[in-house]
Amino acid sequence: MPELPEVETVCRGLDQAMTGRKIVSVDQNRPNLRFPFPKSFPERLAGRKIERITRRAKYVLVELDGDLTMLMHLGMSGRFEILGDKKSQKPGPTGPNGFGKHAHVIFHLDDGIKIVYTDPRRFGFMDLMKTEERDKHPNLKVLGIEPLGNELNADYIQQNFSNKQTSLKAILLNQKIIAGIGNIYACEALFRAGLSPIRKAASLALKSAKAKKHAEDLVVEIRSVLTDAIRAGGSSLRDFANVDGDLGYFQHTFQVYDQEGEACKRKSCDGVIERIVQNNRSTFFCPSCQK
Numbered sequence: 001m002p003e004l005p006e007v008e009t010v011c012r013g014l015d016q017a018m019t020g021r022k023i024v025s026v027d028q029n030r031p032n033l034r035f036p037f038p039k040s041f042p043e044r045l046a047g048r049k050i051e052r053i054t055r056r057a058k059y060v061l062v063e064l065d066g067d068l069t070m071l072m073h074l075g076m077s078g079r080f081e082i083l084g085d086k087k088s089q090k091p092g093p094t095g096p097n098g099f100g101k102h103a104h105v106i107f108h109l110d111d112g113i114k115i116v117y118t119d120p121r122r123f124g125f126m127d128l129m130k131t132e133e134r135d136k137h138p139n140l141k142v143l144g145i146e147p148l149g150n151e152l153n154a155d156y157i158q159q160n161f162s163n164k165q166t167s168l169k170a171i172l173l174n175q176k177i178i179a180g181i182g183n184i185y186a187c188e189a190l191f192r193a194g195l196s197p198i199r200k201a202a203s204l205a206l207k208s209a210k211a212k213k214h215a216e217d218l219v220v221e222i223r224s225v226l227t228d229a230i231r232a233g234g235s236s237l238r239d240f241a242n243v244d245g246d247l248g249y250f251q252h253t254f255q256v257y258d259q260e261g262e263a264c265k266r267k268s269c270d271g272v273i274e275r276i277v278q279n280n281r282s283t284f285f286c287p288s289c290q291k
């Protein structure tokens with residue numbers, strides 16, 4: 001499943017290929033993905049200029065001229081391919097449209113580039129909205145702050161974690177408080193901060209110097225773990241100047257995620273990584289150095 005760093009990488013790749021271009025036409029090859037496409041989806045996009053591509057949590061927002069924004073979510077398996085005019089068809093099994101049978105949407109740009117959206121499991125979705133009403137969209141209006149924005153700081157953590165009897169891990173996954181931190185990066189940030197995932201969220205909101213320090217450490221590590229992953233993803237875009245490219249997934253190395261039974265990677269620690277289940281999600285952590 002693409003996490004925030006993958007979505008950020010997708011945004012940057014699409015931005016390079018699409019911003020400033022005009023959408024000539026759109027092939028929509030099925031009526032729905034996770035949800036039905038908006039009515040007249042291809043017709044409403046055709047002829048519009050792409051002005052800006054941004055990310056909000058795990059949503060890609062494509063801002064077009066004429067007060068229209070397209071929202072895209074990659075679901076579990078969504079990915080984009082960018083095909084130059086010299087390579088109009090991808091090798092491999094092809095469906096009726098000349099692309100793979102899971103190529104559900106193809107955006108044709110005015111420079112001959114094709115942006116192909118492929119999604120075998122079809123948990124992704126696309127929607128359209130007026131740009132000026134973006135903040136009222138049902139998927140966006142419920143979101144908390146961005147983990148990479150300036151709003152995330154120790155004060156925000158202390159204000160929003162106080163009186164929360166839930167665990168620290170669970171609160172990091174609460175999209176209404178901080179939007180876009182998935183299971184993997186919640187585990188990794190807590191490991192880096194040396195904080196236990198089973199500790200009560202409210203313990204970071206106490207009026208002590210220690211609680212404040214924990215909140216500050218958590219902010220620093222959330223940022224650094226996401227920034228490191230985005231940087232790794234950016235290197236996967238290096239070939240992007242050649243236009244043809246497959247966006248969305250890249251290899252990561254994790255310190256605790258999926259490392260059950262492995263030796264803790266913190267130098268001063270001889271602990272072993274454990275897996276527990278919290279809110280139906282796997283949590284990986286080192287019980288020796290995460291307190």
Ligand SMILES: [Zn+2]
Pocket residue numbers: 264265266269270271272286287288289290
């Ligand atoms: Zn450890």
